[in-house]
Amino acid sequence: MSFNRIKDQHVAIKLLRGIVCADRVPSGLLFCGPYGVGKRATALEFAKAVNCRDSKDDACDECLSCRKTMHGNHADVIVVRPVSKSRVIKVENIEDVIERTMFRPFEGGRRVCVIEDADRMNEAAQNHFLKTLEEPPSQTVFVLLTEWPRLLLPTIRSRCQSIRFGALKLGTVADIIIRENEFTEEQAYAIAALSRGSISRARDLVKKERRAVVLDMVHRLALGEDPLLVSEAFAAHIQDTEKAIEQAVKKEARQEADNDPAGESGPDTEAIESLVAGLVRGELFEYLVLFDAWYRDELVFGVSRDTQLVYNRDYLQKFKTDINVDKHAAKLDGIRETWKYIERNLNSQRVFRDLFFLLAS
Ligand SMILES: [Zn+2]
Structure with missing residues (x-):
């Protein structure tokens, strides 16, 4: 060893x-x-x-x-x-x-x-x-x-x-995921590809519902559902996530204050707010990575038909096969733009709504 x-x-x-x-x-x-x-x-x-x-x-x-x-x-x-x-x-x-x-x-x-x-x-x-x-x-x-x-x-x-230290190999991450979960090889390789070589991110993808949410949004848009409704569903999900994060942070801050009775100040509201905002932003980035992977996959597969190049290979049957290359490239650009807006702290609900309209086009 x-x-x-x-x-x-x-x-x-x-x-x-x-x-x-x-x-x-x-x-x-x-x-x-x-x-x-x-x-x-x-x-x-x-x-x-x-x-x-x-x-x-x-x-x-x-x-x-x-x-x-x-x-x-x-x-x-x-x-x-x-x-x-x-x-x-x-x-x-x-x-x-x-x-x-x-x-x-x-x-x-x-x-x-x-x-x-x-x-x-x-x-x-x-x-x-x-x-x-x-x-x-x-x-x-x-x-x-x-x-x-x-x-x-x-x-x-x-x-x-x-x-x-560099990223882990696809096979390394997939092997660990198979060992820890009852996953098929196809599912494990999809998770490994989406993890970008990080076993922690891969475990996170297994545990959290992020990927299911993204796949749901993508499919609803592909079926022609009103992007406004889809963006509202996404916003509701993000609000729930934010609430959960806020509760966890506040709980921990209270525990910290209890353990430190000599500390002169109570929980610092401003620090808590900025911490919650940072954690929510981190979540939004993880979602964008998954949206990016999906449209990137459809583009790569549409052009090459090579399943080996695809990340979401356990969802091949859901791929759009009649893609418009220019439109897909614009969607990927839009996802990158959204990333920058989130970095600049713009209203996430609005930028995701705009993004969903673009993705639906
Ligand atoms: Zn020794």
Whole structure:
């Protein structure tokens, strides 16, 4: 197992093996790449490997150190992640970690501090962390995981060795989906193609009803239903989603306030609103990805008749076969425009209504 269990990240693993083997471990590593491709799993394998007593450039999974890391009770392997729904890593969280690195590693090896979603460190946290990187504690390596390295201070990035992670292969994602669900190969490959190489997104597609909603809208438009009615149905669905998100965020904010009776302020309404808006926007983007995939598929299939090029291959029988290439290209442009409007915070109900009129044409 060990590094071998990480799929499709050969370049990253080769670099990490080299680092462990030469015993030249930098004080900062920056794992960059899309979410759901194995950054966290690799960080834990790396933590095992640097401290493994029996293997030179990997983890044996047998020795005491490896076992402790696997069970999450190795005293020198620290994992920090944004805890609350606000998903911010605050300066206090970083101070806690730094404090724990003041001593020599308890188990005599190397201390590994993994910071998940490192871009979620707020400015104060990043500045505090930067000071530590400038004078790093001995025998300690910080492993920062991020999908958005540009949100980190350039001075943090330059002090870390970057390791890039890419999308997973179609077959890798499909195999995992088949193993976890009772899916046919066709369904699993469709989900894998739509996931764009992220197992987390693929699991999300399996779990949530997003895809069913998009397929429903697309079919209703194809059957000639009034786009106004279709857009109203979509808006109602988005409103429900927004309500659910808002409730979840508020619940978590209340819990956070209860756990922190010393905190002088109650839940910050403005912060909650902006967080909800951000999460809803993220949902809308995921929908647009699915709309884009559908019309892209109809266009690609209409032109090539090659099922291998199609993402939604489990819905081939629903494809329009008599497509107008120019019109379909305009639909795809319209989806991209909608993306930009959502990014600019325009009224989503209106921009989706306009989009549905275009898609119906
Ligand atoms: Zn070991």
